[in-house]
Amino acid sequence: MLQNYSEDTIRTLDWKEHIRRRPGMYIGKLGDGNFADDGIYVLIKEVMDNSIDEYMMGFGKKIKIDLDEKRLAIRDYGRGVPLGKVIDVASKMNTGAKYDSKVFKKSVGLNGVGIKAVNALSSRFVIQAFRDGQTKKVVFSEGELVEESPVEPTKESNGTFVEFLPDESIFGEYAFKEEYISSLLRNYTYLNAGLAIHFNGEVYRSENGLLDLLDEQMTETGLYKIISLKDDDLEVAVTHCDQYGEEYYTFVNGQHTTQGGTHLIAFREAYVKTIREFFNKNFDVADIRSGIVAAVSIKIEEPVFESQTKTKLGSKDMSPGGTSVRNYVLDFVKGKLDNFLHKNQEIAEIIHKKILESEKERKAISGIQKLARERAKKVSLHNKKLRDCRIHFDSNHERKMETSIFLTEGDSASGSITKARDVGTQAVFSLKGKPLNTYGLTRKVVYENEEFNLLQAALNIEEGLETLRYNKVIIATDADVDGMHIRLLLLTFFLQFFPELVKNGHLYILQTPLFRVRNKKESFYCYNDQERYEAMKKLGKNAEITRFKGLGEISPDEFTHFINRDIRLEPVKMKKEDAFKDVLDFYMGKNTPDRQNFIIDNLVVDEEML
Template identity: 60%
Template sequence: MTNSESNFNLDGQQNESIADYTSDNIKTLEWCEHIRLRPGMYIGKLGDGSQSDDGIYVLLKEVVDNSIDEFMMGNGRQIDIDTTESHITVRDYGRGIPLDKLEDVSAKMNTGAKYDSRAFKKSVGLNGVGIKAVNALSTHFSITSCRQGQTRTITYCRGQKESDTGIIPTEEANGTRVTFTPDASLFRDYVYREAYIVQLTKNYTYLNTGLSIYLNGKKYTSRNGLLDLLNEKLTADPLYPIIHLGGNDIEVVITHARQHGEEYYSFVNGQHTTQGGTHLSAFREAVSRTIKEYFGKNFEYVDIRDGIAAAISIKVQEPQFESQTKTKLGSRDMGPDGPSVIKFVSDFIKKELDDYLHINLETADILLKKIQQNEHDRKAVAGMTKAVREKTKKIAIHNKKLLDCRVHLNDTKGDEDLKLASSIFITEGDSAAGSITKIRDVETQAVFSLRGKPLNTYGMPLPEVYKNEEFALLRAALNIDESINNLRYNKVIIATDADVDGMHIRLLLLTYFLQFFPDMIKMGHVHVLQTPLFRVRNRTTTRRMGSKQKSQKPSGDTFYCYNDEERLKAIELLGDKAEITRFKGLGEISPDEFRGFIGPDMRLDRVTLRKEDAVDKLLEFYMGKNTSDRQEFIINNLVIEDDSQIS
């Protein structure tokens, strides 16, 4: 059949798919229209501010990154950030944008100074996209440049210019000020959380010693760079003083702690590369090889790295990231005329770390004992884990408890955004898994169903835990037996009932992760799914009620409420017609209702781990054998719920 013949069906009629595809289907969008149509290409997910990687924080980063680039080039030692729940102002004291190019820089794609490596040698952003994305995705965007006694301000709404002062005199210091309000029609019910902005601010100061950032008037600065960062991040005491090494375009800190797994923080040109990249891979390899060669013993890399906590920051000319959100470095070279990233990092670690260990013999001795203990523990469970793995493989082949998805975080190929969307819901029993299973996204959402309450692993030796079949199956599903780097899902979501048993199961799972895989929590992989506690309705029309919703009294709506405050608001809106149902288990929520609860706007509480949390003491109190102390605590803090209005 010829191509022309294939355009017709058996009846001789032209195929509708061909006939409907005309030149009218080809459209050219304005720069801001494209950003607004496909925001995920530029800032990742939208979100509402409840997660640290939500789009409103990416907008803030795009603005601050420009100010950081000025500092890195030796211009301006202070940045002011002022926030409310809905908008941000960022003011730096750098050189200021050339006034005649202010509109081009803020509203013309692929326009910026960073294509000229002489002006910005080691910037984060090089494509002239970030500030335009902030402009296009904001209902109010104002940019002001002050330069040598002159200033200019341009304001926009959703990328469309509204006003321009032109170039006028000023007494303000040189620099740039950007104020923006994210578009609430895109970032629905969003609120800036100060805790996330504080952490972002701290990271900037750790990576730029000498920089002062005033966040809402409070000063943040760092004298010791990555040493300050690791001291804040460590939740267990280091076994030896943190090794702090620095050189041209590189800074690293390394220690081991009383914990399992590996914990890394990596940065490129001040950008937190949460997914690592070529620099982190080179760093892990170089540290392991250098330590092995120093001791002259045939240690396994896994024994050298178990319990390690480290950070690396490098500066690369014209960095290449694997997405616009810049979470993973793809660059192979330090610059057009520089060495490879692998060689640069490896040569630095080989010399500096080896020299450090030769000078600091006490640290070297502690490190040796830690590696030997890791080796002893690994060998103690080697035969057992092999038997467990063989048993797990046999069970897993016909394991109906895991319903997998198609895309995984550790896939070597494929769309990076889909990999980051990969998630697994850990549910209690088949009934809870039923609703999720029927309406999940099979591309990126997997389900693992527990058989009941898992083992309380607190205080148990590793060999005993490895014997447990339930956790063996879970480890196999997550693919973390060998290394956290093999994790198959970006989000591990605990989805349990909103009752006492559900809370207990949640605590048992968290105890397991905290003890044996704390790096999963520190890297932000573990979450708890929020599901509605109440359904308030007067008819069958459904509508989800967000915590910030303000509207007129609806007609015939169903509200899903996540707390008592939302329940009372819904009752007030519906009046006497309100019918209230209390959900006590996930199995009580129908698949159609559940669809919105695990969709793009699902509510997740990210499990965090901070130094001040005193995890060992918390686990001992809540999961240990001090039953009488817990009983007294429960009695003293008991809250009696009024169910009189709930049917």
């Protein structure tokens, strides 16, 4: 029965109720802390942004952060919130000093929402201001004021203290991962040279800015020393590595814009234009940028982001002067990079050689590329390998961060996942048997091999990650020897030809249960022997135990749990110290005797399979 649409059905939510009912509008997806883009890390960022803004304005060179299980406290040494406005800044929407560009010229938090969202989504939220020998403290719960202290004298230095405990009724059984917090804090130090961030006894500091960022992030040695270009409002660091693809780290006013935006588009255009003019040759765009690794940080007075989570810059103008971001970046790069190359001819020669090598390889496979693209285009309308979803990552849809594609082996596994998936955000790509081992091969194989060509087309990453159609690319293979081999073959493919997909945190491994332990009343799905043991203790000796040998043995009804709310994903990460090329060479290269000896020395017999 339809409800009457009348005046009685119209409701106005107060600020905290609106945030609690629609948290995604303010912090993106929720999550329980297993992934770097989960909402609990956005809460940290919203508080940190205010402290960083103080530093950028010249107040306070230290920020102290303490994590105690689920409670997080941040203390800066800036000017401190004015004591008469402590309650307002934490609980009144559209309240803040950042509307006044004289006070905060180039800050991230411009809409007066961030810290209020943290307050509303925390079961306990404390804010205390220290200002000119006086202090005031207030305590909230779920956005409701529960305690207010009077203004009191203090001997502590100026600044602001914020403590919050995310609400488990919103985030569930969450847990902070120190590695994600550490990554977030390191980015802050790279962008604010000289700032010291103290996190649980460890001090993070950078003296060389974006140079340190690239040095930390690159998994391969650069072909030449990192080029560093900077002025008051724009900093660029760039080099090339002997790898495929393009790799960028972009920031606006200290905010990591993971999806780029106007400033990245402008830099890529400016770099190509400058290189062409310097060598006086109309090189192909792909050849100029092949293997590039760059970081771009820009400061803008009134940035306009495409969402509250500020992952993509949408600004077209910057103050003062009304100069467009595009023109500003073009003029900066053209002037500074051209000047650098004239003064450093040996680096210019290395860049020239890299371009010519890329051009030679591209021309060698141009004919194959054309045929492969035509073939992929023909099958795209009725590609039996791909069961697509309705929403894609390269769209403006509010659920685009939830998009994923499962890479499965065989029809039985893909069939179960296809029936269990969310058709709005989850796609399935079915592999036929084991893919080709691509280690040591050139980009040519991506086009010659029909399966890889179709996979590349499905992901839409031939020209780069800007058009990536799924936020998460999930390898979903059986937990047996063959499944592990297929997983390794796919990892080899992505690391060889699309390392930026891995470095930008888009590649995952699906964890599926090995056992089902059940009786007539309950069922437990166990991912390891310890979980199986615990389930057997709960259900007793008469419990039925099923070992899943493949994904195809799991029914669609059961699979629903494993790929939706209770999904377990293991992110594939690349760090400088991982030496992934050496690992690939050992496992996927031609060192057969060494590998055989390793297998023999580490062979484990599964007694249950005997």
